[in-house]
Amino acid sequence: MKLALATAIGAFSLDEDLAPLREACAEAGIEAHALAWDDPTVGWARFDAVLLRSTWDYTGRLPEFLAWCERTAAVTRLWNPPGVVRWNTDKRYLGELARQGVPVIESHFLAPGDDPATLPDLEEFVVKPTVGAGSRDAQRYxxxxxxxxxxxxxxxLDQDRHVLVQPYLKAVDEQGETALLFFDGQFSHAIRKGPLLKHGQGPTRALFAAEHIQSRTPSAAEHEVAAKVLAALPFDTLPYARVDLLPSADGPQLLELELTEPSVFLPYGPGAADRFVAALKRRLG
Known part of the structure; x- marks a missing residue:
């Protein structure tokens, strides 16, 4: 079986998941190749499946990336599928999940043509584009x-981008952010991220902001919220999902749901790479 791990040229040396994932694939009898998604010389049809891993440069060229996803899915299996990617790459999905009763951080959206002066009056808050990753173009005020x-x-807005405004939850400064990883709908492991957005610090220009990661055991409340998030998805069970939660006075709340190209933090979960590959192998048949 042959599996393509889709990445970006600038991410080859940054993706800490690639090495353990390739090793686990080899042990499972899967021939895995890490390839840039926008490399025109790659014939994606020669793979049994293509797994989106670290295509982290797509945010500035989303239409091109979505078109590539559609073309790739037409000749082989793409995980996650194009419909999932299209839905998940715009954070307006948070509004959809909130309307279904999922505990989402209070989210306000501005569309091109809206008056930016109508952004909500909050004590401390974050402004970011709805299409973005790795804290790029996000800033705390x-x-x-x-x-x-x-x-x-x-x-x-002048760049024809939609804007998301959310209150800054100060508890993250002490407790951090919790990311729960699921492979084929089953919980695998979780990590803690330290706060990414420091007050007075401008948006990062890198592929993603530097992160401080460590293993974490999620609370029962965090498990409960993550289950609600996954149950609310308009899709069948997915090969992988990452649920990012922040602490609040009302309990854990969804910050983001990562279904496209998330770091899955394999080095921080003993056996995580083997669990991920086992889930993929079941789908490969």
């Missing part, structure tokens, strides 16, 4: 910096 936040939103 306090109420006294509202004028700067409005200009940030205006720049994004």
């Amino acid at each position: 306090v109420r006294d910096e509202r004028a700067a936040a409005i200009e940030h939103a205006r720049r994004l």
Whole structure:
């Protein structure tokens, strides 16, 4: 069996999941190749499946990436499928999940043509594009910096980008963010991320902001929220999903649901790479 691990040229040396994933594939009898998604010389049809891994440069060229997903899925299996990718690459899905009763961080959306001065009046908050990854173009503000936040939103809107505004949950500064990993719908492991957005720090220009990661055992409440998130999805069980939660006074709340190209933090979960590959092998038949 042959599996393509789709990445980006700039991510080859940054993706910590690639090495353990390739090793686990080899042990399971799967021939895995890490290839750039936008390499025109690759014949994707020669693989039994293509697994989206670290295609982290797509956010600035989303139409091109979505078109590639459709073409690839037409000649082989793409995980996750194009419909999932299209839905998940725009954070307006958070509004859809919130309407279904999922505990989502309070989210306000601005569309091109909206007045950025209508962004909500919050004590401390984050402004970011709805299409983005790795904290790129995201920045944290306090109420006294509202004028700067409005200009940030205006720049994004002028680029024909939708904007998401959320309150900054201060508990993350002490407790961090919890990411729960699921392979084929089954919980595998979880990690803790330290806070990414420091006050006064501008948006990162790198593929993603530097992260401080460690293993974590999720609470019962975090498991419960993650289960609600996955149950609310308009898709069948997926090969992989990452549920990112933040602590709040009302309990864990969904920050993001990563179904496209998430780091799955294999080095932080003993046996995680083997569990991931076993799930993929079952799908490969």
